[in-house]
Amino acid sequence: MRRLPPLKRILVWLVALAGIAFALPNVLSREEAAELPSWLPHRQVALGLDLQGGSHFMLRAARSDIVAERLETIANEVGKSLRDADIAYIGLSGEGQSIAFRVRDRSQLSAARERLRPLTAPVDIGGFGSEPISEVVFDSAEPDELVRLRLTDEGIDYRLSLAVAQSIDVVRRRVAEVGAIEPLIQRRGDDRLIVQVPGLGDPQRLKDLLSQRANLALRMLDTSVPVQRAVEGQPPSGTEVLYSFDDPPVPYLVEKAPLLAAANFVAAQPEPDASGESASVAIKIDTASQQRVAALAAQQPPKDAAIVLDGQVIATLKLSEAVNSDTLRISADLPTEGATDLAALVRTGPLATPLTFVEERTVGPGVGGDAIADGLKAGLVAAVAVAASMIFFYGVFGVFAVIALALNIVLIIAALSLSGATLTLPGIAGIILTIGVAVDSNVLIYERLREEVRGAEPLRRTINNAFSRVFSSIFDANLTMLIASAILFYLGSGSVRGFAVTLAIGSVTTLFTAYTVTRLIVKRWLRQWKSERLPKGIRTGRFSDLDIRFMRIRNPVFILMAALSLASVLLLAGIGLNLGVDFKGGSIIELHSKGGPVDVADLRARLDELNFGEVQVQQLGSGEDVLVRVPSQEAGDNAEQTAAGVIRSELSDEYDFRRVEVVGPVVSGELTRAGTIGLAVSFLAILLYVWLRFEWRFAVGAIIATTHDVLLTIGFLVLTGIEFNLGSIAAVLTIVGYSLNDTVVIYDRIRENLARYKRMPLSVLIDTSINQTLSRTILTALTTVLALTALYLFGGGLIRAFSVTMLFGVIVGTISSIYIAGPILILFRKRTDHIPGDENASGADTGAAGAAKGAV
Structure with missing residues (x-):
C-alpha cells in the first residue's frame, strides 16, 4: 500500500487532536470549562433557543409608515417655506407619495417653485461608492397653479434603512430592561430586525416594550374652546384632538407643539405609593427646559397639560403640581408594572419608526432541556446501533469504521464550537443523520476492498487500488450533500439553517475521517499484523452472491412507480398538504x-x-x-x-x-417562496453536477429517479396528514441528497463496467453493477434506518415528523436507485449497438453475467 508522506500523516493526526481539543469543553460544565488552562480552547457549542429556551422575534418596519411621516414632514416644511416668503397657497395635501398645493396668485408660481427648490437638493447618504440621492423631486410642470412634489422610491428606501439602523440601539436598550443575558440583535434585509433572547422568562413584557414606539411628550391643553366643538368642527390652528386610553375614550384638545419631548428627558424612575399597588413615574428634565417649564407652571390660573404617548393621552395634570424643579412627575394611578414599563420606555427613548412583530418563536426552558435529553438519548442509541451493525458485518474493520465515525462526530462538535455556529434541534437531527449516512463511505471502501482482494495481487496493492478507485464515489456522494446544504443555508432560515450547518460540516468531516483517517488506520493494521488476507470477520459476501435479476421485472415495477408518482400528484392537487404555520401563517x-x-x-x-x-x-x-x-x-x-x-x-x-x-402572513409568504426556491435551486445544482460528472443520459436518469422520490414523499405527507413545515423542507432535500447518493454510487459502477465489458448487454451489465454494490446499498440503508428509527423513538415530538418522512424517503430512494435509475438507461438505449434482442436474450444475459462475475 502506498504510504502517505510523513508531513501529510502529521497533518491528519494534528487535525484529529485539534478536533478533540476544541470538542473537549463541551463535555464539561461552563464552570469547569472556564478553569481549563489558558492554552486550551474554552469555547462551547452555542445552543439554539429550541435547546436552551428563549424567544426569537422578527420585527418589521412598514414602508407605509415611513411614507406617511415623510409626507407630513415635507408638507410642514412646504407650508412654512411658503408662509415665510409670503406666498399664498390653498389645498396643501398629501396622497400616495405626492404633495400638492395651488398658488393663489399665478404670478408667484415660479417664486414658489424656487422657494421649495432646497427641498429637492440631493442628500449624501454616505458609504463608499454611494452617490447622493434626491428624496423629493418636482413632478412635471402643471398647466395651471398646481405645484406637485413627489417622494422618490430611493429616498423612501434610504429613510427606511436609516430608521431601522437607528432603532437597533433602542431595541438593545429595551431588551436590557428585561434583564436579558447575551441577546442577539441583528438586522435582516432593509426593513427587518431579528431579536433572540435566550432564557427569557417573560416574553410578553419584552413584546410590550418593543411594540411601542414610545414617543412621549408633555403638551399643553387648549381650553379656549370646548372640546366637543373642536371634535364636531375645525380645531383652532396649532391644535388637534387626541383621545385617551379609557373605554370609552375621552377627547382632549391639545397643542401640536410639545412643551417637553423625548429629547428633553434625562432619566426616569418608577415611584411606588405606600400601598405598593400603584406607582407614579418621576422624569428628570434637562437644564435647558427647566426655566421654560417653571415659568409656565408659575402662571395663574394654573395651566393644564397632557402626557401624550404615541398619539394618545395617558394622563392629564396641573403643571404647577406636576413639575418640581428638575422633575416631572406623572401620577396616573398606574399599576406598578405599568409604571416600571413606562419608565423603561422613557429611559430607552423612542423608536425611529414603529416596529411590528411578524414572527415569534418562544420555547420554555423546560422544553429546551427535554429536547437536549431526547437528542442525546437518540444520538446515543443511534451510535450504538450503527456501531454494533458495523462490527457485526465487518469485524475488526468495523471497529476501524466506528473509530472514524466517533472522530467524525468529534470534529463536527469541534467545528461548531470553533465557528460559533448555533446548534439547534434540527441540527442534532442532522448529526444523527450523519451517523447513518457517514457509514456509507466506509461501506463503499470495505466492499470495494472485498471485491479487489479476489484478484491475485498482493494485499498491500489491493488495498491501495480499493481506496483509489472508491474515492470518486465517496467524493461525489458527499459533494452532492454539501451542495444541497450550502444552498439550503443560503436560502433557508431558522431551523432549516441549523440543519444545513451540521449536515454541511458532516459532509466535509465524513470525507476526511471515512477516507483519510480510515486509510491510515488500515495501513497501521497492515504494518502491525503483516497479514496477506482480509480478516475473517467480514460477513457481507453473502449479499453479492445473490445475483438477483433486477432488470427482468423492471417494466412492471417501473409502471407501478410511475402510477404511484401520478397518484401523488393527484393527491397533492386534490387534497393538498397540511401546511404548518411556517407556510400559511x-x-x-x-x-x-x-x-x-x-x-x-x-x-x-x-x-x-x-x-x-x-x-x-x-x-x-x-x-x-x-x-x-x-x-x-x-x-x-x-x-x-x-x-x-x-x-x-x-x-x-x-x-x-x-x-x-x-x-404573520408576510413571513409565511416569504418562507414559502424561499423554501420552494431552495428546493428547486438545490435540486438543479446537484443534477448539474451529476451531468458534468457523468453524461446527459445519467443526469436524466438521476432527475427522473429523484423526482419520483420527491413526489412519493409528498404523496406520503398528504396521505398521513403530517404537518408540512420548514423541517419537512429539510427532510425532502435530504432525501434528494440520499437518493442521488445511492444513484451516483450505482451509476459510478455502471460507468466503470461499461468500459470494462464492452459487449455485455446493458440489462445484464446493470444487474451486475447493482449486485456488485448490493452489500453497500443494504448496509447503508440499514444503518440510516437504524439512526432514523432512534431519532423517531427517542428524539421527541418536535422532530418525529422529520424522522418518519426521512424513513419513508430512504426506503423509496433505495428502491428508485435500482428500479428507476437503471431502467432509464435502457429506455434511452445507452450503447444500443451492443444490446440487440435485449428483451428476449435471457440465456445470453445469464452467460454474460456469469462471465462478469468470474472476472470480478
Missing part, C-alpha cells in the same frame, strides 16, 4: 396545565368564544399537555400577535406556555 401554542389533566372540550369552548376562527386543540402524550393551533387571522401582521396575546392573557393563570410560534 397563524399560531401554535403548547400548553402545560398547572392543575392536573386538561379538559379539552372546555378549553376548546373557551377558545371558540374568542372568535379567532377554527381553533384546534390536540392533547399530547401527557394529559396535562395540549397543543393549540390558531389559524391565520388574515388582517395584517398585528392580528396574529393580537390573537396570541389574547390567548396568553386568557389562559396564563391556568397554563404554562411551553412553546409559542406565531408567523
Whole structure:
C-alpha cells in the first residue's frame, strides 16, 4: 500500500487532536470549562433557543409608515417655506407619495417653485461608492397653479434603512430592561430586525416594550374652546384632538407643539405609593427646559397639560403640581408594572419608526432541556446501533469504521464550537443523520476492498487500488450533500439553517475521517499484523452472491412507480398538504396545565368564544399537555400577535406556555417562496453536477429517479396528514441528497463496467453493477434506518415528523436507485449497438453475467 508522506500523516493526526481539543469543553460544565488552562480552547457549542429556551422575534418596519411621516414632514416644511416668503397657497395635501398645493396668485408660481427648490437638493447618504440621492423631486410642470412634489422610491428606501439602523440601539436598550443575558440583535434585509433572547422568562413584557414606539411628550391643553366643538368642527390652528386610553375614550384638545419631548428627558424612575399597588413615574428634565417649564407652571390660573404617548393621552395634570424643579412627575394611578414599563420606555427613548412583530418563536426552558435529553438519548442509541451493525458485518474493520465515525462526530462538535455556529434541534437531527449516512463511505471502501482482494495481487496493492478507485464515489456522494446544504443555508432560515450547518460540516468531516483517517488506520493494521488476507470477520459476501435479476421485472415495477408518482400528484392537487404555520401563517401554542389533566372540550369552548376562527386543540402524550393551533387571522401582521396575546392573557393563570410560534402572513409568504426556491435551486445544482460528472443520459436518469422520490414523499405527507413545515423542507432535500447518493454510487459502477465489458448487454451489465454494490446499498440503508428509527423513538415530538418522512424517503430512494435509475438507461438505449434482442436474450444475459462475475 502506498504510504502517505510523513508531513501529510502529521497533518491528519494534528487535525484529529485539534478536533478533540476544541470538542473537549463541551463535555464539561461552563464552570469547569472556564478553569481549563489558558492554552486550551474554552469555547462551547452555542445552543439554539429550541435547546436552551428563549424567544426569537422578527420585527418589521412598514414602508407605509415611513411614507406617511415623510409626507407630513415635507408638507410642514412646504407650508412654512411658503408662509415665510409670503406666498399664498390653498389645498396643501398629501396622497400616495405626492404633495400638492395651488398658488393663489399665478404670478408667484415660479417664486414658489424656487422657494421649495432646497427641498429637492440631493442628500449624501454616505458609504463608499454611494452617490447622493434626491428624496423629493418636482413632478412635471402643471398647466395651471398646481405645484406637485413627489417622494422618490430611493429616498423612501434610504429613510427606511436609516430608521431601522437607528432603532437597533433602542431595541438593545429595551431588551436590557428585561434583564436579558447575551441577546442577539441583528438586522435582516432593509426593513427587518431579528431579536433572540435566550432564557427569557417573560416574553410578553419584552413584546410590550418593543411594540411601542414610545414617543412621549408633555403638551399643553387648549381650553379656549370646548372640546366637543373642536371634535364636531375645525380645531383652532396649532391644535388637534387626541383621545385617551379609557373605554370609552375621552377627547382632549391639545397643542401640536410639545412643551417637553423625548429629547428633553434625562432619566426616569418608577415611584411606588405606600400601598405598593400603584406607582407614579418621576422624569428628570434637562437644564435647558427647566426655566421654560417653571415659568409656565408659575402662571395663574394654573395651566393644564397632557402626557401624550404615541398619539394618545395617558394622563392629564396641573403643571404647577406636576413639575418640581428638575422633575416631572406623572401620577396616573398606574399599576406598578405599568409604571416600571413606562419608565423603561422613557429611559430607552423612542423608536425611529414603529416596529411590528411578524414572527415569534418562544420555547420554555423546560422544553429546551427535554429536547437536549431526547437528542442525546437518540444520538446515543443511534451510535450504538450503527456501531454494533458495523462490527457485526465487518469485524475488526468495523471497529476501524466506528473509530472514524466517533472522530467524525468529534470534529463536527469541534467545528461548531470553533465557528460559533448555533446548534439547534434540527441540527442534532442532522448529526444523527450523519451517523447513518457517514457509514456509507466506509461501506463503499470495505466492499470495494472485498471485491479487489479476489484478484491475485498482493494485499498491500489491493488495498491501495480499493481506496483509489472508491474515492470518486465517496467524493461525489458527499459533494452532492454539501451542495444541497450550502444552498439550503443560503436560502433557508431558522431551523432549516441549523440543519444545513451540521449536515454541511458532516459532509466535509465524513470525507476526511471515512477516507483519510480510515486509510491510515488500515495501513497501521497492515504494518502491525503483516497479514496477506482480509480478516475473517467480514460477513457481507453473502449479499453479492445473490445475483438477483433486477432488470427482468423492471417494466412492471417501473409502471407501478410511475402510477404511484401520478397518484401523488393527484393527491397533492386534490387534497393538498397540511401546511404548518411556517407556510400559511397563524399560531401554535403548547400548553402545560398547572392543575392536573386538561379538559379539552372546555378549553376548546373557551377558545371558540374568542372568535379567532377554527381553533384546534390536540392533547399530547401527557394529559396535562395540549397543543393549540390558531389559524391565520388574515388582517395584517398585528392580528396574529393580537390573537396570541389574547390567548396568553386568557389562559396564563391556568397554563404554562411551553412553546409559542406565531408567523404573520408576510413571513409565511416569504418562507414559502424561499423554501420552494431552495428546493428547486438545490435540486438543479446537484443534477448539474451529476451531468458534468457523468453524461446527459445519467443526469436524466438521476432527475427522473429523484423526482419520483420527491413526489412519493409528498404523496406520503398528504396521505398521513403530517404537518408540512420548514423541517419537512429539510427532510425532502435530504432525501434528494440520499437518493442521488445511492444513484451516483450505482451509476459510478455502471460507468466503470461499461468500459470494462464492452459487449455485455446493458440489462445484464446493470444487474451486475447493482449486485456488485448490493452489500453497500443494504448496509447503508440499514444503518440510516437504524439512526432514523432512534431519532423517531427517542428524539421527541418536535422532530418525529422529520424522522418518519426521512424513513419513508430512504426506503423509496433505495428502491428508485435500482428500479428507476437503471431502467432509464435502457429506455434511452445507452450503447444500443451492443444490446440487440435485449428483451428476449435471457440465456445470453445469464452467460454474460456469469462471465462478469468470474472476472470480478
